[in-house]
Amino acid sequence: MSNRLKWKMLSVLFSCVMLISGCVEKKQLEKLGLSTAVGYDLEKENHIRGTVVIHKFDPLAKNLTEIITVEANTSKTLRQKQNLETDQKLVSGQLRCVIYSKELAERGIVQLVDALDRDPTIGNTVYLTVTDGKASTIMNMDKENQKIDLGTYLYNLIKQNVESEQLILPTLFEFNHRYNDHGKDPVLPILKLKNGNVILSGVALFQDDRAVAELKGDNIFYLKILSDKFKSGTHEMGFDRSKFKKLIMNQEGNAFRTVYKKLYLNIDNIRSHTKIKLVDKKNLRFKVAIKIQSRLLEATEPLDLAKPANIEYIEKVVGKEMEKEIKKLLIYFQKNKVDPIGIGNEYIAHNRGKMLTKKEWRDKYKDVKFDVHVQNTIVKSGVID
Template structure:
């Protein structure tokens, strides 16, 4: 049997321990970890004013967050200038949200995103968002629930909205992918302050990297219906009570008059965009939607096929109507957030579509909608 080489083992261990000093240490208590950046442009100096939300991991500190304002011409200068005001070494590794103020989002945000792509330390899963007022004001909103700081709150806010399928997800990766794809424009959530608390207000339609318009929360549902797919969406529709004459239970008296409100949830959807005629720019959107009724303002016996089908047809009609409105709006803004251009490009072999070409074509496209709705369940009452 061979003798164990103890000397060798001890020597190896010694090397292993001492060699850890060959790389730069990052002691977590000495780091100021940035969770969010906000950018505004100073109209006078053309410099960028950055708002940096810092966070420290240190059990001894009770208020472990702070907000620093610093200026610079580039992203990284803002970080390093912010360091002048802090005893902690400011690092970007935990960056979760970047926010742009109106002064930048109207001019184009892409130039500020380069370093995020270039720097391997920054995650691709951070959220890109736009504020409807200077980010400096927005990020000083003092009510951020139990989150350690406003940066983490912003991230949670957007993440919850994405998870609940209320808005369209816009992580950095998704933003860049749409930005670089001809015939598809990025969307971003738009944040605002209400009662000293930040909330998601609407989503912004971008033309490349410039914010050109917004969709309200109601419109987002229809935009999302085409662009994305629902797994557990919800929506509320208003119907005319007279259409359901004869099926309504007598004992209900609703002071709201002739309207009936229907809430559908657990909506699952798939959407396909098809090019019907490439020269006439005719498109067809097929949407399949299924879900359940969770609330009705009037009791209707949905167990019978007739009122149920009537309701399904009515939902289809209204969705179609709203889809038309949303797509027309996007044509007016000339921002193709649905990806009609990508489908068009897929059919034109050999001549790659450019964004500029699509800008000329997009306002002229004709879209037909085939919506089919299936109401699968209606709760535990008839």
């Protein structure tokens, strides 16, 4: 190609790029309202109420967040209506957290989740949550004194707890994955208002897209152990004192009064490994083998930990107790017809032939039997004996 033609082509191309790039929609940060949290309530039949927390970039405004509540039938109409009530264009690229009221979650939220999923501007790592009461009350709390906007607060609240392994990751992706899997059900954290602050009070167990049960406190620890590899989390267990009679140290001279009627041990999980195996296809018998390496953090009575036999004894007792609790939890799941651990996936993976549908698995699930084996090793017991 001649040199002149080359330059001509280049200049044509260059001018095209310059001109056409002007056609793209402009998005100036000062003119945008970034919605960071969205809440949905069931208002009445066929009507949802949407609340949105907007983060603003306006150097003159004192309060950087704005909260708007409107009603509509679909989530996108909500956004349109919300747009009517603000001077800035609402965009959802920075959405961090979505809150569904319990009422709504009990009816099913998949259509609302689907709307999030369909929108390419919304990220995959948005957190989904359920609230005990109404989403709008959580979002409207303490409007004036808020230092950071609620979306970021909730995001940090959940992120911090996921990272310290108290929670199962509640992202949009994880919800979708679990919802779409034939042998697994979603789990989302529950938010609650406490003393004017939002806290995490437990997790909601979903059957398909409906919240049917709730887990609190200790059981979340077990759920976490069962569902994946797990590296932290403390757990407290109460025992009859008679069981530990031999181990309790004789306090010579020092008076020791017991505060509690029971003996409490606090165990810190260092790492655990769970294997769920289908051992009997016909009778649907699963073996749940859990290996835990733990650390004794606290005991409400002085125990003699110098002797290896004593440690072994504690290991055994704690293991037995965990077995009992886990079995109870698994039966609780079965009774509520939820499968947050993914036992169905394990079953489907070992079953040749036609794939099970979600409903077929649910019918089978109630007949599943579990053998729980916990192998507990106390690897450390702190800096003193």
